Amino acid sequence: MVAALRGGDPDRFDDLVRELTPGLTRMARMYVSDALAGDVVQDTWIAVIDAIDSFEGRSSLKTWIYRILLNKVRTLATREARAVPVASLGPDHDPAGPRLELVHEELGPGYWPAPPEPWETLAPERLERKETLDRIAAAIEALPTAQREVVELRDVQGWSAADTAEALGISHVNQRVLLHRARKAIRNALEEYLRAA
Amino acid sequence: MQPDHPVHVGGGIRCTEAIELVTLHLDDALDDHDRRLFEAHVDGCTGCTRYVAQIRQTIDLTGRVLEHTSDAHQAHHTELRAAFVARRRRLV
Numbered sequence: 001m002v003a004a005l006r007g008g009d010p011d012r013f014d015d016l017v018r019e020l021t022p023g024l025t026r027m028a029r030m031y032v033s034d035a036l037a038g039d040v041v042q043d044t045w046i047a048v049i050d051a052i053d054s055f056e057g058r059s060s061l062k063t064w065i066y067r068i069l070l071n072k073v074r075t076l077a078t079r080e081a082r083a084v085p086v087a088s089l090g091p092d093h094d095p096a097g098p099r100l101e102l103v104h105e106e107l108g109p110g111y112w113p114a115p116p117e118p119w120e121t122l123a124p125e126r127l128e129r130k131e132t133l134d135r136i137a138a139a140i141e142a143l144p145t146a147q148r149e150v151v152e153l154r155d156v157q158g159w160s161a162a163d164t165a166e167a168l169g170i171s172h173v174n175q176r177v178l179l180h181r182a183r184k185a186i187r188n189a190l191e192e193y194l195r196a197a
Numbered sequence: 198m199q200p201d202h203p204v205h206v207g208g209g210i211r212c213t214e215a216i217e218l219v220t221l222h223l224d225d226a227l228d229d230h231d232r233r234l235f236e237a238h239v240d241g242c243t244g245c246t247r248y249v250a251q252i253r254q255t256i257d258l259t260g261r262v263l264e265h266t267s268d269a270h271q272a273h274h275t276e277l278r279a280a281f282v283a284r285r286r287r288l289v
Contacts, residue, residue, distance in 0.1 A: 008285035010278050017277055022263070038273070045277050049284045102212050110211030112244030119254060127254075130265055136255075137262045155259040161224055180220040187255040 002061055005052045017045060020062065023157050024069050030145055030152075031077035040076065044069040059166050066153075066167035100188075116191070123197035132193070139189035143182055150175055151182035209238050215245045219252050 004012035021041060028037035047068050055064055104111035119127055126132055140148055140156070149168055153159040159167075165175040210218075215238045221227045222235055239245045 005285075008282070010282050013281045014274065014278055017274055021273070022266075042273055042277070046280060046284075049281050100213070100216065110213045112212050112242070112248075115242075115244035116247050116251065118247050119251060127258075132258060133262050133265065136259055140259070140262070151259065155256050156262055158260060161226075176220055176224070176226070180217070183220065183252055183255055183259075184216075186259060187251055190255055190258070191251070 002052065002055060002057065005049075013049075016061075020065060021045075023152075024066070026152060026156075027066065027069060027149065028073050030148055031073040036076070037073075040069065040072050043072060047072075060163060063163050063167040067169065070168070100184075117195075119191075119194055122191075123194040126194055126197050132190070135189060135193045136186055139186045140182075142189075143185060146170075147178045147182040147185070150178040151186070154179050155183070210234050212238075212242060212245050212248075215239055215242070216248060219249055222249075223252070223256070 001012060001016065005016070024041045024044060025037055028040045031037075032040060044065065048065055051068075055061065059067070102112050103109045104113050140151060143151065150164060150170075153164040153167060154161070161172065161175055161179075164179075165172050168175070170178070215235055218227060218231060218235045222232070227235060239249060
């Protein structure tokens with residue numbers, strides 16, 4: 001792909017734009033308004049065209065493009081009124097989300113008081129509804145940005161742990177901690193929704 | 198039917214600890230020692246077995262949130278293609 005882009009193959013460039021633009025736009029929207037997000041993604045592609053010759057292939061092309069976008073969008077966000085507080089970029093400052101307080105009658109703290117109800121029996125018909133996916137989307141939007149970025153790449157877009165850490169410029173441990181918190185929060189939101197059925 | 202809780206409570210890990218290892222487990226990133234502890238606990242614990250299943254379901258459902266979103270980004274593609282052709286011609 002890199003060679004095709006350097007060689008000026010417009011069809012391969014098209015393919016790449018089609019493949020990555022929706023995800024890039026979703027990522028940009030975490031930092032800036034929807035209107036601005038489209039422009040930043042456009043700028044990112046122009047930067048990719050101009051810089052492809054200096055791409056060293058130390059990361060994958062995909063993660064390199066995401067890093068370009070994140071650079072732009074994070075700079076913009078600190079300037080914009082909608083700036084994301086720096087604190088929310090670090091896991092140390094993130095709320096760990098709703099904690100599961102497990103206390104079993106005999107075994108004491110740290111054990112399920114009773115096993116959670118399986119979702120298949122709790123609300124089988126809800127699991128298949130579009131509304132459930134909307135609830136998940138809302139739960140993701142409610143997450144701190146750092147968790148949201150990780151779960152977006154890992155679970156919404158299906159990236160590997162390594163690519164995700166690379167694209168976001170975070171350590172592997174950090175990536176895992178953020179993903180863990182995000183999944184827990186989404187799982188809890190889902191359970192709450194299914195329980196209300 | 199599994200017992201609700203492991204019988205070997207004293208020697209292993211608790212539910213809260215098992216829960217903290219789920220993400221590593223799903224990434225197949227637990228070292229042998231932790232993997233044995235995790236598996237031994239979950240195998241004997243209905244609550245954690247169900248919790249792991251729910252995390253898997255959460256991941257599956259999260260992977261489907263884009264199913265109903267439409268691709269509204271087609272507009273820029275022609276423009277970008279033109280920019281690509283023009284700029285690469287200049288650079289090559």
